[in-house]
Amino acid sequence: MSYSQDRLDKLVEKNRVHRDVYTNPEVFELEMERLWGRAWIYVGHESQVKQAGEFITTTIGTEPVVLSRDKSGQVHVLYNRCGHKGAKVAAQKCGKTSMFRCPYHGWSYHLDGKLNVVPHACGYDDTDFDMEDPQFSMQPVARMASHRGFVFASLAADGPNLKTFLGATIATIDNMCDRSPVGEVEVVGSSLPYMHDSNWKMFIENLNDAVHPMVAHASVGHSTRKVVDRLPEGAPTPREAEIISPFGGSYEFFDSLGCRTMPYGHSFMGGKGSIHSSYSEIPGYMESMVASYGQEKVDEILSQNRHNTTVYPSFTLKDAVQVARVCRPIAVDKTLVESWHFRLVGAPEEMLHRTITYSRLINSPASMVGPDDWDCYERMQDSLRSESAHWVDMRRFIGQEKSEGDVTVSPGTSDQASRNQYKAWNEYMTGEVS
Ligand code: FES
Numbered sequence: 055m056s057y058s059q060d061r062l063d064k065l066v067e068k069n070r071v072h073r074d075v076y077t078n079p080e081v082f083e084l085e086m087e088r089l090w091g092r093a094w095i096y097v098g099h100e101s102q103v104k105q106a107g108e109f110i111t112t113t114i115g116t117e118p119v120v121l122s123r124d125k126s127g128q129v130h131v132l133y134n135r136c137g138h139k140g141a142k143v144a145a146q147k148c149g150k151t152s153m154f155r156c157p158y159h160g161w162s163y164h165l166d167g168k169l170n171v172v173p174h175a176c177g178y179d180d181t182d183f184d185m186e187d188p189q190f191s192m193q194p195v196a197r198m199a200s201h202r203g204f205v206f207a208s209l210a211a212d213g214p215n216l217k218t219f220l221g222a223t224i225a226t227i228d229n230m231c232d233r234s235p236v237g238e239v240e241v242v243g244s245s246l247p248y249m250h251d252s253n254w255k256m257f258i259e260n261l262n263d264a265v266h267p268m269v270a271h272a273s274v275g276h277s278t279r280k281v282v283d284r285l286p287e288g289a290p291t292p293r294e295a296e297i298i299s300p301f302g303g304s305y306e307f308f309d310s311l312g313c314r315t316m317p318y319g320h321s322f323m324g325g326k327g328s329i330h331s332s333y334s335e336i337p338g339y340m341e342s343m344v345a346s347y348g349q350e351k352v353d354e355i356l357s358q359n360r361h362n363t364t365v366y367p368s369f370t371l372k373d374a375v376q377v378a379r380v381c382r383p384i385a386v387d388k389t390l391v392e393s394w395h396f397r398l399v400g401a402p403e404e405m406l407h408r409t410i411t412y413s414r415l416i417n418s419p420a421s422m423v424g425p426d427d428w429d430c431y432e433r434m435q436d437s438l439r440s441e442s443a444h445w446v447d448m449r450r451f452i453g454q455e456k457s458e459g460d461v462t463v464s465p466g467t468s469d470q471a472s473r474n475q476y477k478a479w480n481e482y483m484t485g486e487v488s
């Protein structure tokens with residue numbers, strides 16, 4: 055690696071970042087090691103491996119991993135690498151099995167990754183080969199932990215525990231679960247994938263960039279508002295219009311929501327209100343919630359309404375919509391964004407229909423909003439090659455942050471979420487993060 059620490063130390067300034075953070079393949083490799091190799095990264099939800107033997111495959115940074123459930127019900131996050139000569143053991147996105155078996159020479163592994171059978175093992179009789187030696191297993195990652203079924207893992211043995219890492223974002227996960235009458239959510243179906251030909255940070259920075267919707271999403275926002283304005287008096291607003299029209303909100307609206315940032319690069323917009331606050335009620339939902347919790351508690355639960363909680367660097371959640379978007383970096387200029395949809399267990403099925411409708415309208419590659427963002431990321435990735443300037447600005451509303459305990463509040467259209475992400479980025483990349 056020829057990218058020097060000295061160069062790396064100069065990439066982030068308080069109000070701008072050098073283009074190399076988006077374009078340099080060596081910086082990307084260092085990010086995989088120092089940032090994605092240390093932070094808690096979202097792996098999956100326990101409901102995806104409900105039964106013994108069920109597994110899913112994914113990545114932590116660029117490391118292939120498996121999330122599995124063993125016969126005792128224990129959940130594991132294992133490197134998806136054979137202990138023999140290193141072949142990827144599980145190739146499917148998900149499945150159910152009694153054991154993992156490598157397709158190359160047939161070594162097989164228990165669901166917790168321990169080596170089970172080696173074919174024609176007599177060849178090892180007079181060697182120091184030891185079935186119990188962890189180097190011959192599918193090794194567990196250094197740490198895994200879950201909160202209300204959301205499984206995160208860290209490839210680093212040391213660092214903050216998951217609860218400390220999540221900090222104030224934990225209330226977003228809790229709120230999404232509490233919106234179920236039984237306090238539980240489950241993943242429905244597989245993810246809706248969207249491949250972006252751009253650096254992973256462009257997606258993660260965009261989530262709390264509230265100065266772009268009124269430009270990038272102007273056409274769909276205005277068209278939807280026109281549809282609403284032309285509705286006959288008293289006619290209900292179509293669900294699609296309810297979902298899309300806030301994306302055409304004003305600068306003042308987004309400023310008033312506010313942007314909240316916290317340690318480790320996390321952030322969210324709004325809090326008590328967001329672009330999801332004015333959805334119409336779905337028949338039967340309030341009744342089921344009040345029956346479970348009582349009116350006062352339900353009012354408290356539904357009063358929280360955060361937009362795009364970002365658990366830096368991998369996980370983003372909309373509590374009021376029950377959609378998670380997960381960032382999976384592939385190369386310096388290639389990123390997979392996965393949308394995952396959650397059922398509120400015990401709630402009317404129409405709640406799930408709204409969740410899916412939301413994703414279809416906003417997150418899908420065939421939607422009317424996501425491709426606006428995707429186009430902007432690709433334009434950035436392309437034009438950052440320009441020699442005309444080497445820096446990317448992030449100084450909007452700098453100096454106007456206010457502290458509220460562990461949370462910093464800024465006007466919604468400020469660049470504070472980006473500045474906060476780069477503060478964390480710098481700490482990981484320079485090895486200062488605890
Ligand atoms: S590489 Fe897996 S059994 Fe040989």
Ligand SMILES: [Fe+2]
Nearest residue numbers: 266267270427
């Ligand atoms: Fe957007």
